[in-house]
């Protein structure tokens with residue numbers, strides 16, 4: 001196994017204490033969610049795209065040491081859920097899911113396929129965002145602006161229709 005490959009650094013991680021206190025159904029939901037995210041982030045086309053960003057932005061190749069796809073969401077004090085977090089000193093990136101309650105609510109008005117696509121896009125955007133933090137550290141504005149730019153480029157390369165792209169970008173970057 002090539003240890004330097006980014007895809008080999010992606011792993012699903014759960015908090016044992018949270019697993020213990022989780023209902024079976026809820027655990028199943030978050031476990032499936034995490035494996036879908038991990039699969040999405042490992043896809044060769046997306047990996048290739050990440051390498052292109054790393055090269056273009058001159059981010060040090062060894063900067064990222066560990067990419068943890070977390071099973072459980074991380075709720076901030078203001079009630080919002082965090083999409084990702086990173087420590088640029090040790091190169092660890094955490095990717096968090098959306099809350100199940102949020103998705104249940106959304107399922108009333110949106111198709112399952114559309115939601116799934118949104119969740120995958122959210123995870124991709126989160127990883128791009130955190131990789132950019134490896135270089136731009138605390139410069140949140142710069143990181144957000146570049147995330148939006150690169151995410152848009154990736155989506156256009158995937159031949160998604162423009163209307164869909166705008167809808168997804170609106171959902172992702174409405175902060």
Ligand SMILES: [Zn+2]
Nearest residue numbers: 129133140143
């Ligand atoms: Zn950030």
